[in-house]
Amino acid sequence: MNPNYLIHDEIYAQVKNAGLAGWGGNERMARESEFIDRVFSINDVPTAGKLLELGCGEGHFSRRFAQLGYEVTGVDISATAIQWAKEKSLSMKIPGQFYVADLTQPPLEFLESYDVIIDGNCLHCIIGDDRQTFLHLVYTLLASDGVFFVSSLCAKDDQNHYISKAGFAYRHIPSVNHLLAELSSVGFDVLSVNVYEREQYNHITVHLKNKHLAPKSLSQVSSLAFYHLIAIPVLAFSLGMFLCCNRHFYLQ
Numbered sequence: 001m002n003p004n005y006l007i008h009d010e011i012y013a014q015v016k017n018a019g020l021a022g023w024g025g026n027e028r029m030a031r032e033s034e035f036i037d038r039v040f041s042i043n044d045v046p047t048a049g050k051l052l053e054l055g056c057g058e059g060h061f062s063r064r065f066a067q068l069g070y071e072v073t074g075v076d077i078s079a080t081a082i083q084w085a086k087e088k089s090l091s092m093k094i095p096g097q098f099y100v101a102d103l104t105q106p107p108l109e110f111l112e113s114y115d116v117i118i119d120g121n122c123l124h125c126i127i128g129d130d131r132q133t134f135l136h137l138v139y140t141l142l143a144s145d146g147v148f149f150v151s152s153l154c155a156k157d158d159q160n161h162y163i164s165k166a167g168f169a170y171r172h173i174p175s176v177n178h179l180l181a182e183l184s185s186v187g188f189d190v191l192s193v194n195v196y197e198r199e200q201y202n203h204i205t206v207h208l209k210n211k212h213l214a215p216k217s218l219s220q221v222s223s224l225a226f227y228h229l230i231a232i233p234v235l236a237f238s239l240g241m242f243l244c245c246n247r248h249f250y251l252q
């Protein structure tokens with residue numbers, strides 16, 4: 001199914017022209033603290049450092065994170081939303097870097113390594129195979145002890161659901177099992193999962209870390225230590241003894 005990511009720019013233009021505060025209208029925007037509380041619902045989230053928001057829109061979550069002391073970068077495909085984010089950031093005197101980019105089209109050279117990466121309800125806008133590209137990008141951008149927070153719609157059943165307009169998909173709503181399998185296949189370790197019951201589709205939040213710092217690397221370190229500190233010296237000693245004994249034997 002072919003995606004239409006730019007549909008979001010049309011929606012932002014409508015939202016702005018209607019005088020609304022942001023995506024989903026003023027009532028949804030007023031529930032911002034619910035999202036922030038969910039991010040900090042586990043202790044593993046770094047409390048300072050660089051934070052990237054994916055699909056930041058007009059930047060309301062990003063501004064909140066900046067006020068909490070993070071060095072914030074927001075990315076969105078909608079030029080209207082990013083222009084709006086820059087205007088709000090300037091007028092409210094809240095720092096933040098905002099970029100227009102399609103997160104399914106890496107490499108994005110202006111991005112670096114981040115301690116916290118927030119999916120600002122963007123992953124469910126990413127369709128089909130592009131999801132792997134998007135998630136691989138996140139994996140490469142996440143600092144080794146960083147946390148990736150996913151906030152997404154998910155299906156109530158075990159199917160993938162698509163929402164489209166004029167034959168182009170703009171929502172991909174996976175089942176919980178499918179979502180967790182795709183996150184794990186990219187290399188993330190799941191730290192926590194919460195599913196919130198909603199009417200048509202549920203909502204899910206997932207905290208993740210990159211697998212490469214998991215206890216696995218500890219076992220790799222111990223096996224390296226075993227080879228260097230025990231196995232190699234024992235082998236060298238045995239070989240030396242063998243050569244020594246044989247030399248003695250031949251000399252007799």
Ligand SMILES: C[S@@+](CC[C@H](N)C(=O)[O-])C[C@H]1O[C@@H](n2cnc3c(N)ncnc32)[C@H](O)[C@@H]1O
Pocket residue numbers: 005008009022023054055056057058061075076077078081101102103104120121122125126
């Ligand atoms: C559901 S809105 C959420 C906006 C905001 N984070 C919020 O929660 O209020 C999803 C956002 O993802 C952005 N988006 C969708 N597809 C994208 C893509 N391929 N690359 C970057 N941003 C994308 C949209 O423009 C939109 O701002």
